[in-house]
Amino acid sequence: MSLPKNPSSQPKVLFVDDEDSILSSAKRLFRGKGIELITASSPHEALSTLHQHDFDAVVSDFRMASMTGTEFLEKVKIEKPLTSRLLLTGYNDNQIIMDAVNRAAVFKFISKPWIDSELLLAVEAAVQHALRKKTNAKLIHEIGEQNQKLEVLSQNLESEVVSRTQSIEDSRSQAEIKERSVKELVAFVKNLSQVSTAAELYETINQEIWRYHGVLTLYFLFLHGAEKGKIYWTQSRTLHEKTVSPRASHFKDLNIRFNHQDDRQWWVESLKKEPIQLAAIPVRGRESNQNGPLALIFLDHNLKPEMLNQLMDRMTERLQVMTIVLDKILLAEQLIMATEQWQATFSAFSDPIAVVDNQENVIRANRTFYKDKKRQCYEMFDDREEICGGCPMPQATLTMEPATGIVQQSEKKIFRVNSYPVKAATRNFEQVVRVVNHYTDVTQERELYLKLVQSEKLAAVGLLAGNIAHELNNPLSGLRSMAQVLKSESPENSTMYQDLDEIEKASIRCQDIIRNVLSFSETSEDGKVASVDVNSVVEGTLPLLKSSLRYQSLELNLASDLPQAFAQPSSLQQVIFNLLNNACQAMPNGGVIVITTWKKKNEVGITIEDNGPGIPEDILKTIFEPFFTTKSEGQGTGLGLSISKGIIEKFKGRLVAESAVGKGTKFNIVLKKA
Amino acid sequence: MKVLIVDDEVIIGRAIQRAFVAAGHEVSLAHTGIEGLEKWQNTKPDVVFLDVIMPGLTGPQVIEEFKKRNNGKTIDTHIFLMSAHSDVNQEDRAKAAGADGFIPKPFENIFDIVKKAESAIRKGDIK
Numbered sequence: 001m002s003l004p005k006n007p008s009s010q011p012k013v014l015f016v017d018d019e020d021s022i023l024s025s026a027k028r029l030f031r032g033k034g035i036e037l038i039t040a041s042s043p044h045e046a047l048s049t050l051h052q053h054d055f056d057a058v059v060s061d062f063r064m065a066s067m068t069g070t071e072f073l074e075k076v077k078i079e080k081p082l083t084s085r086l087l088l089t090g091y092n093d094n095q096i097i098m099d100a101v102n103r104a105a106v107f108k109f110i111s112k113p114w115i116d117s118e119l120l121l122a123v124e125a126a127v128q129h130a131l132r133k134k135t136n137a138k139l140i141h142e143i144g145e146q147n148q149k150l151e152v153l154s155q156n157l158e159s160e161v162v163s164r165t166q167s168i169e170d171s172r173s174q175a176e177i178k179e180r181s182v183k184e185l186v187a188f189v190k191n192l193s194q195v196s197t198a199a200e201l202y203e204t205i206n207q208e209i210w211r212y213h214g215v216l217t218l219y220f221l222f223l224h225g226a227e228k229g230k231i232y233w234t235q236s237r238t239l240h241e242k243t244v245s246p247r248a249s250h251f252k253d254l255n256i257r258f259n260h261q262d263d264r265q266w267w268v269e270s271l272k273k274e275p276i277q278l279a280a281i282p283v284r285g286r287e288s289n290q291n292g293p294l295a296l297i298f299l300d301h302n303l304k305p306e307m308l309n310q311l312m313d314r315m316t317e318r319l320q321v322m323t324i325v326l327d328k329i330l331l332a333e334q335l336i337m338a339t340e341q342w343q344a345t346f347s348a349f350s351d352p353i354a355v356v357d358n359q360e361n362v363i364r365a366n367r368t369f370y371k372d373k374k375r376q377c378y379e380m381f382d383d384r385e386e387i388c389g390g391c392p393m394p395q396a397t398l399t400m401e402p403a404t405g406i407v408q409q410s411e412k413k414i415f416r417v418n419s420y421p422v423k424a425a426t427r428n429f430e431q432v433v434r435v436v437n438h439y440t441d442v443t444q445e446r447e448l449y450l451k452l453v454q455s456e457k458l459a460a461v462g463l464l465a466g467n468i469a470h471e472l473n474n475p476l477s478g479l480r481s482m483a484q485v486l487k488s489e490s491p492e493n494s495t496m497y498q499d500l501d502e503i504e505k506a507s508i509r510c511q512d513i514i515r516n517v518l519s520f521s522e523t524s525e526d527g528k529v530a531s532v533d534v535n536s537v538v539e540g541t542l543p544l545l546k547s548s549l550r551y552q553s554l555e556l557n558l559a560s561d562l563p564q565a566f567a568q569p570s571s572l573q574q575v576i577f578n579l580l581n582n583a584c585q586a587m588p589n590g591g592v593i594v595i596t597t598w599k600k601k602n603e604v605g606i607t608i609e610d611n612g613p614g615i616p617e618d619i620l621k622t623i624f625e626p627f628f629t630t631k632s633e634g635q636g637t638g639l640g641l642s643i644s645k646g647i648i649e650k651f652k653g654r655l656v657a658e659s660a661v662g663k664g665t666k667f668n669i670v671l672k673k674a
Numbered sequence: 675m676k677v678l679i680v681d682d683e684v685i686i687g688r689a690i691q692r693a694f695v696a697a698g699h700e701v702s703l704a705h706t707g708i709e710g711l712e713k714w715q716n717t718k719p720d721v722v723f724l725d726v727i728m729p730g731l732t733g734p735q736v737i738e739e740f741k742k743r744n745n746g747k748t749i750d751t752h753i754f755l756m757s758a759h760s761d762v763n764q765e766d767r768a769k770a771a772g773a774d775g776f777i778p779k780p781f782e783n784i785f786d787i788v789k790k791a792e793s794a795i796r797k798g799d800i801k
Binding site: 479484486 | 683693784
């Protein structure tokens, strides 16, 4: 092994002995030997010197005044462990050697007095040993340092990798979040596109916030103008709605509000409950000319601020699309409202009304128009397979002008139909696209009209009968007169005379009939009310009834001392005839008719009684109404009783009916005594 | 006396004729107004019975025409109008038309007419 060339890097050795001569001889020995020898005359001096230089070896005498060499070297071991320690001792004592090795880890023992070459070799070996130890220590230290550096490096690298990985993962999850939120937004928009009512919109928004557990209830207030609104919410999974008055002026505000005092106050007043935390999100309509919002979303919640913000971000993101939907809903609601109004107006008509298109399909009809919902107007109106006869619809379509017609339902109801064409311009020319049909029930009107026609006919027949009677009278006079003349020329007992007498009698009978027909056909206005012998009027009526009285028998109870009554003979006769005729017709298979005349105070009466089937009570009330009849067509006009009543009342009298079903009917003509 | 009966109803004419003939009077018959007018002119009857309603000239028209033909001179014939269209005013209307009396149809007794005519003639003597 070679010592370092650089003198500054010469090995340094500390030599300690309290005898100066020994120190001097040591100095001499090591001069020029490539070792810098520094001496100390006491352990204390040596210990302080020890810190001033970096010694490779320390040589110490065992026997020193202040402490032993072993004690001293022990301290050196502690202070400078890499420095090699050598002990000079004159004692060959095993105890000392063992102690020095154990306590101070002495590298070599040198016997005193030393042999110079031995000392030199021992010191050089100790220096070498120290140098080796130092080099080792240095190497170990360097390796340690390197290791440490390496460790740091690897640690850095690792954390770099971790952070890189993290950032990659972060960016990926952020992209995922973004993608998900976009997807959710798209889904929301898609859901919204299906929405057409405020309630549906409520459901859609509710789906958006269900995952925010802090939201207790979502409320959706839809404003119908400044005074009216409808609020929707769910409670026990059921959708509730309530009409409210959003009077508060702050509802004009378009900013999101949290726990606003006005909101809360309105809330308590309107919904009678206290919200925990109240967030209000106004939503404006896109094209509505309203100044404020068209709707408000309220959240009753106990969300943490962080979550609330997140939810608000989410809602804000969706406000724009909601705006569009709100307009749609508003329009739909207005449409529904208009439709409802129109429908209500339509149903308010008691007359049937139908809107019908070109193919006779009913577009709309009110409830009185149909029994069952069907396609075609004629199916609905009358269960027909083709258009109703008389329907003016084709004419209205063709002429483009309103048209009128008469339609009869199978149930005999008659309707006047007014068809009003609805025109629309299509491809440059006007066309009737549909027709509004208005039906008026004219059944009664029509029946009255027919009866009137009938009664006019009757009047004409009466007039004709009068004329015929006159025409008959003439030849009849001749016949009668001729019979009289011829009779006068025949012997009274001859067959000729008797035959001529029969001719005369027959002529007289004919003339009686004619006279009665004439008096019957006279209108009541012709005659003046005067004193009338009621009995003779009754008797005068009977010949007219011969054709009616076939199976019925007639009993007469005429009062003998009957005073005269106020009446007009021919009219009174007409009334008696009517009543008797009715009695006959009520008993076509026979029965008894009793005619009684009577007086009572200042009244004179005629009672006509039959033992026919009688008249039920409900019908009895209506028998005096014009055109009331139970007779089949051709048998009566239904005017008889009404006219009769009118006639008697003109005489200041009264016509009264009494009846019992199964027993018969009684009519009393009560007249004023003359 | 001479009697003229104008009636389109043949049997009436013949019945009246028989009644008057039986009473010994001279009777001529006419069945239309025109015929009646001719016979009135030609036979110069004391009594004329005229039916009111006849085809052609009516009873009153026959009287009017007869007066016209006699230039408004007083007619010494007794004129009776007859009709089945009888009412209270017929007597007055008959007088207005220039007749002396009205006989409603049907006749109760044909011989009453004869009596009526005979009494009219007697009164006519005074007239």
